[in-house]
Amino acid sequence: MVSSQKEFHDNVGYGDGTYPWGGIAGWHAVKAVVTDVLMDPTEAITSFTVRASVTNDLYDWTTKMTGTDGTNDHDQSAGYIVGQKSEHMRNVRLATSFADDGQLGNLPDTPPFGQEANIYGIDHEWLGWFCHHWGELPPLGNYWVPAWEFTGSSAVTCSGGTPDVILPGETHSRYMMFGCHRPIRAGEPEYDAIMLSYVEGVELFINRTKSLKVSNYTDQLSIDFGVPFPEYPPVYDSDVSVFYDPELSTVKWQQPPEPTEPLNLFYGWNEPSDWWNGPIAADDWVCTTDDPVTGLKWWGSFAG
Numbered sequence: 001m002v003s004s005q006k007e008f009h010d011n012v013g014y015g016d017g018t019y020p021w022g023g024i025a026g027w028h029a030v031k032a033v034v035t036d037v038l039m040d041p042t043e044a045i046t047s048f049t050v051r052a053s054v055t056n057d058l059y060d061w062t063t064k065m066t067g068t069d070g071t072n073d074h075d076q077s078a079g080y081i082v083g084q085k086s087e088h089m090r091n092v093r094l095a096t097s098f099a100d101d102g103q104l105g106n107l108p109d110t111p112p113f114g115q116e117a118n119i120y121g122i123d124h125e126w127l128g129w130f131c132h133h134w135g136e137l138p139p140l141g142n143y144w145v146p147a148w149e150f151t152g153s154s155a156v157t158c159s160g161g162t163p164d165v166i167l168p169g170e171t172h173s174r175y176m177m178f179g180c181h182r183p184i185r186a187g188e189p190e191y192d193a194i195m196l197s198y199v200e201g202v203e204l205f206i207n208r209t210k211s212l213k214v215s216n217y218t219d220q221l222s223i224d225f226g227v228p229f230p231e232y233p234p235v236y237d238s239d240v241s242v243f244y245d246p247e248l249s250t251v252k253w254q255q256p257p258e259p260t261e262p263l264n265l266f267y268g269w270n271e272p273s274d275w276w277n278g279p280i281a282a283d284d285w286v287c288t289t290d291d292p293v294t295g296l297k298w299w300g301s302f303a304g
Contacts, residue, residue, distance in 0.1 A: 008054065008089065008242040009209045011068075012228045015059045020228040021068055021081075021209065023057025027226045030054055030094070030242055032205040034198040035175070044183030047122070048194055052094065052205060053173040054150050054242055056166040058086045067229075070212030078212050088247035089166040094205075095128040095147040096121065097219040098190075098239045099178055106142060117218040119190065121146030122177040125153065128241075130217045145214050148176050150242075165247060193223050204239075206230065211238030253285040 010030035013022025023029060032052035040046050061084050068081040100107075102120035124146035131142075150156055150172045152164045160170035184191045196202045203224045210229050219239040229237055257266040273281035 005245050006243065007207075007213060008056075008058075008092070008244055009207050009211075010205075010224075011209050012226060015057060017059070017061045019067060021061075021065045023059050025055040025057035027206075027224055028055065028203070029057050030205050030207050030240065031203045031224065032176070032197075033201050033203060034194055037194060037198050040183050042183070042185070044185045045180060045191060045194060046183050047177070047179045048198070049175055049177045050197075050204065051173060052148070052176050053171050054089075054092055054094065054166060055171040056089050056168050058084060058089070058168060060085050065209075068209040070210050070215070072212045072215035076212055081209065086168045088168070089244040090151055090164065090247055091243075091245040092150040092166055092172065093126055093128075093147045093243050094150055094176075095126075095145045095214055095241045095243070096176075096239070097130075097145060097214050097217050097241065098221040099146055100144050100218065101127055101146055102179065104181060107144065115218065116181075118181050118184070119178050119221065120181065121148075122179050123148075123155075124176075125149045128214055130214050145217065148174065150174065166244075190221050193221055196223060206238055207240050207242055208237040211241065214241050252287060255285065 008030070009022075010025075010027050011022035012020050012027045014026065015022070015024035030053075032050040034048055035051050036049040037045055038047045063083060065081040065084075070078045096119075098117060099119040099121050100117040102122070104116060107116045126147035126149065128145035128147045129142070130145050148155075151166060153174070156163060156172050156174045158166070158170060158172045160167055162170065163172075166172050184194070193202075193204060197204050204221060206222065206224045208229050215238050222239055231237065257268060260266060271281050272279060
């Protein structure tokens with residue numbers, strides 16, 4: 001499991017600290033264009049490929065960004081962003097809330113669930129967690145949302161020659177492949193979006209600030225028309241989410257697992273950790289500096 005610290009958005013804007021707060025790349029900071037479409041004999045779409053890109057257009061801003069508060073459909077919210085800074089982006093991953101992991105039957109049929117995504121990821125490296133806090137029940141969720149690596153992967157091309165980090169002003173791009181559980185037919189909204197992008201190069205992928213994390217599941221793949229905060233259904237400001245870690249200057253503590261032979265094994269053993277029923281596993285570590293903890297990475301295993 002890898003946890004990313006920050007979410008990156010493609011707000012409309014000019015990088016000058018004016019509403020709606022986007023950087024110099026504006027709504028093009030996160031984008032995708034369909035490059036290939038496969039159809040069945042009835043001309044229904046069975047799979048498609050996009051060329052997606054993330055451009056680091058973060059800029060320095062020290063005061064409140066009014067109207068950037070975010071929400072999602074699993075009872076979470078975030079207040080206005082109070083400043084941001086131009087920084088390197090590492091561990092950049094793009095998750096799609098309009099597509100799932102390709103495994104049918106693993107989505108709960110209780111509200112607010114009930115309909116699994118028809119589109120699924122094919123060549124993703126990660127699965128993102130989506131959960132929902134519903135009443136007094138424990139969080140319902142699992143690793144359903146496919147996510148693609150945009151740094152440190154051989155599948156990624158970069159404009160500035162820094163594959164492990166997206167520097168300010170640089171763009172990282174890659175192909176992303178999708179399949180369909182059921183062919184998408186003419187007249188369906190996803191069909192129109194895919195074909196318009198394929199034929200005319202219209203942009204897909206939206207992630208405005210008002211969408212908090214993987215905000216809705218499942219979303220609908222939609223065209224990005226460059227509207228500041230598109231509230232019209234089914235877009236609701238997002239059909240993808242982009243996460244990253246800032247470039248860290250200090251590692252406060254590092255204790256990686258110790259490998260053994262063969263190389264895919266490590267010394268150690270499993271310890272149960274159950275939030276609801278206990279016990280809860282914990283550990284301490286040596287701290288010799290007074291700078292704050294800004295991120296963490298841990299190694300572990302999951303039952304099942």
